[in-house]
Amino acid sequence: MEEIVMKQDGEDDEDEEIIFSKLKLLELRSLARLKRFNGHRAIHAPQLQSIRVDSYDHHKHIWMTDLNNTIQHQFMTQEVTSTTQLMVLNAENITRIGDVFPKVRSLSVEIFQDEGVLFPYRSLERFPQLDGLNVEQSSFEEIFPSQDQVIDFMEKIPPFKGLYISNLDKLKSIWKDDSQLPPIHQNLASLEVKNCCNLVKLTPSSASFEKLRSLSVSGCHQLIHLVTSSIAKSLVRLKWLKIKDCKKMEEIVKNETNGDVEGGITFNQLHGIRLIDMLSLKMFSSQSCTFEFPKLEDIEVTGCPQMKKLGRGVLKTPKLSKVKIEGCDMEWENEGDLNKTIEMLSLAKV
Template structure:
């Protein structure tokens, strides 16, 4: 489309372009047109999908300013020549998900960086397994971007083989994570720390980590105290993980640690896991209903501290199930089920 046509699309809510095998750009400049100081306002666009456009190089090759005040999701599939969105400024304050797939054997990955151009450039100009060693920079650096990074609720980090940290280990964590509700990390085999000890995730509801073989622990006790909204916790295939919560101070945690909303815990294929927490911490799980532990041969109890699980009704350890009608002793149950399995073997 031309600039004038794009300017007229003020009520457009969805833009999907597929299988146009000679298309090189979406918005083009008309002959003799000056693109300086020109703005295109897609005032109602919420969804943008670009699929199977083998020759597409960019959304626009001209320095227009694009404004997408309601855009929430961008999906790009098999556009192998796409290396940038546009050379001009982009404003998309509600953008939460950028899903890209380079070729037919690749998987969709949700990626969020500082802006749409940076995300496309890094996704399409690097190898399939990214060379990123970190994702979010230090607090001082992030301040410069705060006008461009909207709050986001979902963060999926997959197949970053060289990733060592997600956030810089600053004293004060950048505030861009504060609205995060779902965090999923998969196959980041060199990740050594999920978050700095100062990290706080009051709004996080689901946390899933798998295939991260350098993690020794999941979170520190100070970060665990902030997980007041967490409802679902799943840890899978982390070969070196020895405990879920590490007490970084080696002192009693005042008031203990209460997972107010946690309903389900799934721990799978963690060969080094010994306990949920190795130190004598008090844990309260007022809403926990189910815990499942499979492939954790060294784990014989949850921890040496006090455990309170008033609603726990189902425990499954290495394929052995136990259901409670009243509150039971979780540590004794884990020990008993592990002993029962060992005797069978």
């Protein structure tokens, strides 16, 4: 939340005042991104004497006679000097950061909107205990530098485990297309990417995500496939896979070679698959190799009108118990043929 009282469409800026005639104490808690009370109207609170701000470590009382001035002073300062577990880094406060923040576990990098702006990768050195990184509402064309450049940051940038990317309209790639994922990024356990309409590649062509447990991608309309077969083989700990509203995606796993994948592909820990509103999706994979899902318990395929089967090769799903295809729920029997079921239910919807 950035603003408590927001202007509605069609309202004039100076039509009305907001008066809190009896307000004496205002308490603001866990609002790390708050920037103002209201940006369009005069705010009056004649009896207000104190604003209590919860900064995790203590409660601080502050009052500067004006609600907007008080909030802007307190929260813009808190963004830079906070030693709490959550922090916001933006184009306004980055130039004022000169300290190390040993307690910050979650960092949001947002509102870097200048043309050609580069992701402030070096700034991550200041968060040695960083566990989760959010990148939102910015003009970055890529986030992480090449493998050779990352070497310069070894043992300086923390190996964070969660990466959330959202609303980066100009983003084309998350990582440069190097042969391997930099070691400091190989601890990723969760990756979520939303509304990056120009993203053409999710991962480097050849990489390893052996610790990834959750993968979610939505609103990325330039992706033709999700991952290559070599990357899919590295997803040995992946538990949850959700892909939604990627208009051009034709398959989830693409074979980067002309031949079959030797030994097939096994998703050892995958429990659930969600494929939702994928207008161009034809198959999970067009390869004719064997796909094994030894722990897959449920699968949902909804809003995928072109998908007639999961794959061309052999599918092994010994633990599958719940299937939802185009709104039809069913209890699953181990001896059932998932490809035939998808084809039957998809044809029934035509």
